[in-house]
Amino acid sequence: MSMLQSIDAAEGDTIRISGDGRDISGVLQPSGEFSHPDVLVVKMDSGYDVGVRITPSMNVNIIAKGEVKTIPSRVPSKGKGLPRVAILGTGGTISSYADQRTGAVHPALSAEDLLNTVPEIADICDVNAEAVFSIFSENMSVDNWQQLAEVTADYLNSGIDGVIILHGTDTMSYTAAALSFMLGDIPKPVIITGAQRSSDRPSSDAYINLYSAAQFILSSDAAEVLVLMHDSPSDTSVAVHRATKVRKMHTSRRDAFQSINISPIAKLGSEGDIAYLESYNQKSNVRVSPRLGMEKDVAFIQYYPGMSPTIFENIIAKNKGVVISGTGLGHVNSELIKPMRKAIESGTVIVMTSQCLSGSVNLNVYSTGRDLLSAGVISGEDMLPETAYVKLMWALGQTDDVVEVRKIMASNLRGELSDRRLMQ
């Protein structure tokens, strides 16, 4: 703004705005994304931010130039001699902090920042904190999954007692499934956790989730890729989910994450008490041999009534793999079967899942299903559509042999398929 330029005021300077019935002093703030261009935002002594429109009859004076403030980082005691746990930051709500100057929420940048969000964790374990990258989870890519799997495998092979990954919740279950397939058998638990409320607020679920993850690593004998999040709106317990069976089922609640078609593996109370609800892989000394290959030419399509066969054909023809989230037991408009048959004949692998999420695909019950089967569509059974998508990318990344890929998709590798679904 020209007025600011003419008085050379910068964010952080203490300014006085006077004239036109106003006399306001405070620290100049960055103007909001939606602010009017003539409005200056000032933090008053009382702590309130206020927006003042500057008119030609007003004066803006600098009272004091701002000082550059450095945030002293609290480096927690390292907890030497305690079990070793790696905490890997990827970004997201849990490892972000609010910039008090701008009010914007930023992903944590350094390992120290990470630990500063929950310093108490160093009381129970010897923490190796590392910010692997720092992005919002909606920006996560296949390359990020691979990098994360590699780092995690290195930590596991270094004899660590467990790895905690801090992740944004939006795509957490995709990353969880990807790590699950890429890491294979693991000796110690890898727990992915996050927060639905950022850690810059007193009510954040970050503290309990992160602390509980460390507690679970220390006191459980489970060794899988797991997702740990709140189990209810209360801070009194958390649920530990199998990576391939969990899904974000709510946009904002703390207990958004739910296991679909199975129970959570365990629930962990605030006193550290664990109740196991499913069987699980146990800790061992196995060496991790990550298999990172992923085929990126895989499409993930939600079928809807009225879907254009042309668009559908175009998409499936361009990809080596397609996961369809069909209706009910696993259906699409029968007009789409012909292009699917054509694609499969030319080497595309197509997997059918259900947009019902709960329950299993069954292609035997209706004629459409039987037609899909005879066209060569693979039943995704009770796999979550997202898990099937990740698994198909991974399977196609392991081999070019379609028969082999079909075999992988039908095998239960990381608990992604369950053969029994219970009444409750």
Next chain:
Amino acid sequence: MSHEVTVGLEIHQQLNTRKLFCNCPSCLVEEEGATFQRRLRPIQSEEGKIDRAALDQAERKMQFRYQSPSSASCLVEADEEPPHDASSEAIDVALTVAALLGAKPLDEIYFMRKLVIDGSNTTGFQRTAMIALDGFLEVNGRRISIDTLCLEEDAARKVETDGSEITYRLDRLGIPLIEIATAPDMHSPEEVKEVAQRIGSIMRATRKVKRGIGTIREDVNISIPGGARVEIKGVQELRMLPTYVEKEMERQQSLLAIRDILSGRGIEPVAIEVTDLTYLFEGCKSKVITSALKSGGKVMVSRLPGFTGVLRSEDGKLRLGAEMAQYARTKGVRGIFHSDELPAYGIEKQYVDAIRDALKLGPQDAFALCAASAAKAREALKTAVERANGALVGVPEETRDPLPDGSSVYSRPLPGADRMHPETDVLPISVPTDRMENILSNLPELPEIRIERIANDYGIHIQQSTQLVREGWDDVFEEIATDNELAALAARTLTSTLSELEREIDISQLNENILKAAFAGVSSGTFAKEAVPDVLRKMAEGMNIDEAVSELGLSAMSADEAREIVARVIREREDFVREKGKAAIGPLMGPVMAELRGRLDGKAANELLREELQKLLS
């Protein structure tokens, strides 16, 4: 010129709109709804500092249980869904009040997070925004500055405290509140009340504010020369404001007297030492001591060299001990004893002497004692001795809770200034010129205009209409006063009958609906206007209108019955009537009305009397 006292007010008024950040109705409900439990933890501020008041709360390690009634709360109040856009209706009301107070609205409104981790906000902060600055009002010819006008969300309602768990209900959380802060411009207890009344009537002029107990709360900042700013937070009874101010003035004066006594004695700050003297209390009959010992507790004692006589003076005017006990209670103990009040409470002289011996106390040395679990007693005494040391300086700045008798009790330190963060979930709200112009061209009737109009329209005295508006009865009055006769009765009832009743009984039950019901009884002829005070008295005691009417024997009187009574009254005074002739009507009205006991109104009784008199004389 130095004033005897300096007072600033912060007034919080609930608005009668939907909630500020969601579409829930703003009402309190009986429903408990589903419950959940949370903890809150202090967060670092920009400079890595943790707020003083926040830390104080966290140290009490409270756990919070929330009741979430679905009739008055949703996921937003539970902090399970981000806030929606701020209610534009609430913002308009705030802008209207700002205009009525001559305050200048900001051009862009920014919601902030004010850190509050006592659990009363599920988020751990209260959302609040500065709406306008620099208004004023005039009271008795004095100009009182209005520094700020904010719009904020009300906190959850505390339902229960059980040990370290507090239960809140989420119905109140999120109700919009206008917060008006005056400059410290008031200098007498009575003036504080008048300013509060004036601000209250200006806010009510919008017709968008809630009425009734608990819908308006005042924080009173009080200091005397040489004293310190003390905030009495959450006064609900406006008429008690002068008492809170007077009692706080006395309290600060006595603390200054204590300081002078201690400095005259040359007392230095006391080193904090807590000694376990449990072994001295074998056989002690004090209930407090025995119950503490039974549950494995200890009797801990701290020396207070030189403090004798100021913990509780003979005349009861110096009461540092009570202040110390209030601080100690924040550490979870039931209280402390001090040497100025002992022997008492079953702690006999032999034990007091034994403590004095054990701690080698001289005659001017005092002590404080706490019987509780060792850790709690130690913390409690530490805090109590720190409070005693504070007396060497004078009056500590603090926040206090109001008590019903007009006194107050310590609750926590004054919050520091560094507890505001931007609320990044709520977009800034622009106040364009046309929005303000629209508000300015639709301003509600101001109190002084209203006072004049009501006096003119209803033919009541200007003093009565002034009082109606000042005390907030004007709306009810206008509803009741359907004709001039009822207007006169309603004005008299609302301005004088109520305050007469209040001197005798608790009238807090008498809300608008009850008053309307009582007057409906008059206008439908169920009972006479003379019976209104008696009916209201019964209704204040909790009866409904029918019960009150039947209890008072006011059920409608037949014309024959009334005529018979009137005729009897005349017969009994026949000589007098014959002597005075028609002039007897006046003197006879008294006995007639007494006999009718409010079952017939005066006008009808007068008519009957005239007729019966005519019969006798003709």
